[in-house]
Amino acid sequence: MELGYKIRENWNIDFEKIKFLNHGSFGATPIPILNKMHEIELLVEKEPVHFFMDIYPEMLEKNIRDLAGFLNTEYENLVLTDNATTGVNIILNNVIPTLAKNQVIFYTNHIYPAVRNTINHLIEKHEINSKEIIINYPNITKTGILESIEKALSFQSGILVIDHISSPTSVVFPIKEIIEICKKNNIRIIVDGAHAPGVLELQLKKLGADWYVGNCHKWMYSGKGTAFIHTSPENFEKMHPNTISNDYGYGYRKEFDWVGTRNPSSWLTLSDTIEFYNNIGFEQINNYNNNLLKYTVDTYFKEIKIPNEINLSNYSWLISLPFPYFADFSKDANVKLRNYFYNEYGIEIMFVIFEGKIWIRFAAQIYNTIAESEYLISKVKDFLIRNNLI
Numbered sequence: 001m002e003l004g005y006k007i008r009e010n011w012n013i014d015f016e017k018i019k020f021l022n023h024g025s026f027g028a029t030p031i032p033i034l035n036k037m038h039e040i041e042l043l044v045e046k047e048p049v050h051f052f053m054d055i056y057p058e059m060l061e062k063n064i065r066d067l068a069g070f071l072n073t074e075y076e077n078l079v080l081t082d083n084a085t086t087g088v089n090i091i092l093n094n095v096i097p098t099l100a101k102n103q104v105i106f107y108t109n110h111i112y113p114a115v116r117n118t119i120n121h122l123i124e125k126h127e128i129n130s131k132e133i134i135i136n137y138p139n140i141t142k143t144g145i146l147e148s149i150e151k152a153l154s155f156q157s158g159i160l161v162i163d164h165i166s167s168p169t170s171v172v173f174p175i176k177e178i179i180e181i182c183k184k185n186n187i188r189i190i191v192d193g194a195h196a197p198g199v200l201e202l203q204l205k206k207l208g209a210d211w212y213v214g215n216c217h218k219w220m221y222s223g224k225g226t227a228f229i230h231t232s233p234e235n236f237e238k239m240h241p242n243t244i245s246n247d248y249g250y251g252y253r254k255e256f257d258w259v260g261t262r263n264p265s266s267w268l269t270l271s272d273t274i275e276f277y278n279n280i281g282f283e284q285i286n287n288y289n290n291n292l293l294k295y296t297v298d299t300y301f302k303e304i305k306i307p308n309e310i311n312l313s314n315y316s317w318l319i320s321l322p323f324p325y326f327a328d329f330s331k332d333a334n335v336k337l338r339n340y341f342y343n344e345y346g347i348e349i350m351f352v353i354f355e356g357k358i359w360i361r362f363a364a365q366i367y368n369t370i371a372e373s374e375y376l377i378s379k380v381k382d383f384l385i386r387n388n389l390i
């Protein structure tokens with residue numbers, strides 16, 4: 001299948017109007033999946049009671065079984081939820097109240113802001129301590145990450161919450177080795193893999209994290225509101241959804257499978273989503289996106305003459321590049337920059353503030369092209385020259 005311009009017919013994105021370079025924030029669901037979702041909605045409304053009582057359970061099981069196959073794990077470990085934020089909230093809501101006062105919640109400075117808020121809210125409520133592990137960016141190495149984490153966790157007790165692919169910095173963390181460090185130190189681990197499914201070939205069973213949360217609606221192309229929680233069996237008993245419903249007391253699987261009436265169309269089209277993804281194939285998507293990422297990074301540093309400390313082996317499909325903009329350090333400078341690029345140049349791109357600096361986060365997706373990257377870079381250059389920054 002030809003990627004780039006040709007594959008665009010599968011998306012409803014207004015490619016005429018915008019250069020859409022931010023697949024990372026909310027994903028973008030292909031039209032064939034949207035059509036399948038609508039088919040499910042029509043099926044539900046044909047006979048709503050019959051659907052939820054007689055059809056839904058079996059359909060849900062099939063879709064979760066297919067997702068388990070895609071993630072290389074067991075159906076029994078896997079439940080669905082609406083998004084990664086909710087998934088991490090559910091786990092922390094269940095686990096933090098069980099901690100002893102000497103136990104600590106560890107996380108890194110690359111954590112997603114909503115998850116940081118969740119931790120802060122719960123540790124205050126339950127009088128538990130937390131500790132932030134600092135991992136410098138962009139001069140980052142696998143060894144450096146592992147050393148910082150090992151140093152922080154040695155002789156400690158508690159839980160590490162860590163991103164698989166971080167939101168502000170886009171770094172792919174060496175999660176297998178981090179899990180090994182946790183096991184060695186008797187620290188439990190929650191992996192926030194919001195960006196990972198689709199980008200990385202996950203082997204969740206082998207990985208063996210205590211909990212792993214992932215979004216299907218970002219890089220797997222599913223409908224919105226589709227994420228999963230993967231729990232190791234020894235933690236099943238602790239886990240309840242945030243919404244306690246009819247099947248309370250019937251165990252992990254049943255409690256999560258029914259959390260009240262909701263539109264099931266995105267969950268029940270996971271099998272179609274996986275088929276869509278597999279028809280293009282991981283290898284082809286991965287090569288296209290990483291080649292586009294490399295081209296964009298090389299061209300960026302060639303045109304914007306600032307020091308290049310980026311090591312591409314730390315990234316996949318997503319990257320946060322230095323943006324030397326010092327004119328505005330207000331809390332929402334990144335939002336103002338996004339608005340400016342959107343309104344003035346017709347580019348949808350994310351800016352982030354991380355450790356007091358501004359970064360431009362570029363997402364490569366199979367409908368993006370080299371021409372779009374070149375356009376972006378020409379406008380970045382334009383903007384920086386006009387503001388006397390380069």
Ligand SMILES: Cc1ncc(COP(=O)(O)O)c(C=O)c1O
Nearest residue numbers: 083084085112163167192194215
């Ligand atoms: C690491 C991380 N966690 C959680 C989220 C939140 O995802 P969602 O909006 O689907 O809850 C994101 C979103 O980008 C993220 O990057």
